[in-house]
Amino acid sequence: MNKEKIGMDLIKNRRSVRSFKEKSLSLKTVEKILEAGRWAPSGLNNQPWRFMVLEKSDKDRLVPYTHYGHVVKAADKVVLVFLDKKKSYHREKDLMALGACIQNMLLAASAVKLGACWLGEILNQKKAIQKALNCAHTLELWGCIALGVPAKRPGGGRRFPLKKLIVKI
Amino acid sequence: MNKEKIGMDLIKNRRSVRSFKEKSLSLKTVEKILEAGRWAPSGLNNQPWRFMVLEKSDKDRLVPYTHYGHVVKAADKVVLVFLDKKKSYHREKDLMALGACIQNMLLAASAVKLGACWLGEILNQKKAIQKALNCAHTLELWGCIALGVPAKRPGGGRRFPLKKLIVKI
Numbered sequence: 001m002n003k004e005k006i007g008m009d010l011i012k013n014r015r016s017v018r019s020f021k022e023k024s025l026s027l028k029t030v031e032k033i034l035e036a037g038r039w040a041p042s043g044l045n046n047q048p049w050r051f052m053v054l055e056k057s058d059k060d061r062l063v064p065y066t067h068y069g070h071v072v073k074a075a076d077k078v079v080l081v082f083l084d085k086k087k088s089y090h091r092e093k094d095l096m097a098l099g100a101c102i103q104n105m106l107l108a109a110s111a112v113k114l115g116a117c118w119l120g121e122i123l124n125q126k127k128a129i130q131k132a133l134n135c136a137h138t139l140e141l142w143g144c145i146a147l148g149v150p151a152k153r154p155g156g157g158r159r160f161p162l163k164k165l166i167v168k169i
Numbered sequence: 170m171n172k173e174k175i176g177m178d179l180i181k182n183r184r185s186v187r188s189f190k191e192k193s194l195s196l197k198t199v200e201k202i203l204e205a206g207r208w209a210p211s212g213l214n215n216q217p218w219r220f221m222v223l224e225k226s227d228k229d230r231l232v233p234y235t236h237y238g239h240v241v242k243a244a245d246k247v248v249l250v251f252l253d254k255k256k257s258y259h260r261e262k263d264l265m266a267l268g269a270c271i272q273n274m275l276l277a278a279s280a281v282k283l284g285a286c287w288l289g290e291i292l293n294q295k296k297a298i299q300k301a302l303n304c305a306h307t308l309e310l311w312g313c314i315a316l317g318v319p320a321k322r323p324g325g326g327r328r329f330p331l332k333k334l335i336v337k338i
Contacts, residue, residue: 006175007280011205011273031331036180038328040272043289047329052336082336092264093289096311099268100275103209104180107276111176120212120262133338142265159207160216162200167221167251169302 010107015157017115020074020148029112030077033147036108037081042097048087049101050139052080062144065129066122071146075117079105081143082135095142102143115150118143179276184326186284189243189317198281199246202316205277206250211266217256218270219308221249230301231313234294240286240315248274250312251304264311271312284319287312 034051042048054062055077062078063069072078081102088094102118109116122129126141135141203220211217223231228247232238241247250271257263271287278285291298295310304310 002171003175003179004280004282006172007179008201008205008277010172010176010179011277011280012208014208014210016210032177034331034334036177038331038334039181039183039326041183041185041275041287045327047334049334050336051334052338054338058338090289092311093292095261095264096268096271099265099270100272101268102265103269103272106210106269108177108180111173111180113173118210120259123262135336139336142261157208158214162203162207165203165207165216165218165220167219167304167308169221169223169227 010111014107014110015154016117017150017154018071018117019151020076020115021151023076023149025076025114025147025149029114030147032112033079033105033108033114036104037101040097040101040104042100043093044089046087046089046094048084048094049098050082050084052082052133054078054080061132062122062129065125066119068119068121071117071119074148075146076148079145079147080141081145082139083142085138085140098142102145105145109147115148117146119146179280183276183279184323185286186319186323187240187286188320189245189284190320192245192318194245194283194316194318198283199316201281202248202274202277205273206270209266209270209273211269212262213258215256215258215263217253217263218267219251219253221251221302223247223249231291231298234298235288235291237288237290240288243317244315245317248314248316249310250314251308252311254307254309267311271314274314278316284317286315288315
């Protein structure tokens with residue numbers, strides 16, 4: 001029952017955190033987050049995700065590429081998530097696997113009381129970012145997670161009611 | 170600490186379950202799983218996922234469309250996950266959101282001690298399935314989760330070591 005209650009709480013009460021305290025995360029803490037991503041499911045277990053952890057001046061190089069530069073700036077670390085095109089077997093399924101991987105990391109961040117925000121708009125500049133970071137041509141940027149110690153408790157979150165989401169046969 | 174331990178355990182020890190006991194899941198149990206999906210993050214909070222829950226003879230109509238018909242047959246319920254094209258704002262980001270939503274449901278299933286398997290191969294027949302189920306033209310099938318009471322404990326799972334996944338700047 002404890003596992004059920006805590007697990008469901010974790011899933012339902014995770015929220016995007018966009019403001020952070022000026023506190024450093026240890027490498028060990030960041031590894032916990034990446035570990036969670038590593039255990040996501042993927043088609044044929046191809047594990048097409050690759051991670052880059054940026055901090056300090058490396059992290060701040062992302063700021064000009066997004067309207068949410070203030071979130072990147074305030075975060076202690078940013079985890080970039082790439083699709084390894086060498087490992088890709090089906091583009092859409094691989095993207096869903098990346099989504100599962102990112103969600104595992106967001107949940108893990110919440111479990112260890114960190115704040116995290118999945119930034120999507122920055123992907124509009126993914127080619128420029130890949131070039132600026134001198135990424136291998138086999139890597140395609142598909143995820144960006146800002147991480148840090150939350151400065152304040154995020155709001156309640158809004159979702160459609162379940163009945164709006166259910167399609168009857 | 171408890172939240173961290175249980176949360177991380179849930180994420181790291183979730184496994185695909187492909188064999189099920191002949192036991193019925195209550196509607197209430199299935200709703201817990203869908204609730205978890207509902208709380209996934211999505212770009213612009215567009216919540217592009219829609220769910221169809223199939224059981225009994227309706228569920229078994231999927232069997233001819235996949236090499237994993239035995240898993241569908243053995244499962245008590247199947248949750249189909251659709252992309253609502255009316256809500257879509259960016260195809261790739263929406264697919265990642267669907268992956269996050271599916272992962273929430275897989276984790277929730279594990280949290281309530283159910284077995285679940287994310288079936289990907291069945292998507293090869295998605296157009297035929299959409300037609301057979303008489304789905305609205307705005308709905309596109311992108312996920313299929315077999316659900317039931319696990320018949321046996323699944324194996325250990327294999328993943329690349331973290332160091333293989335990390336790209337240095």
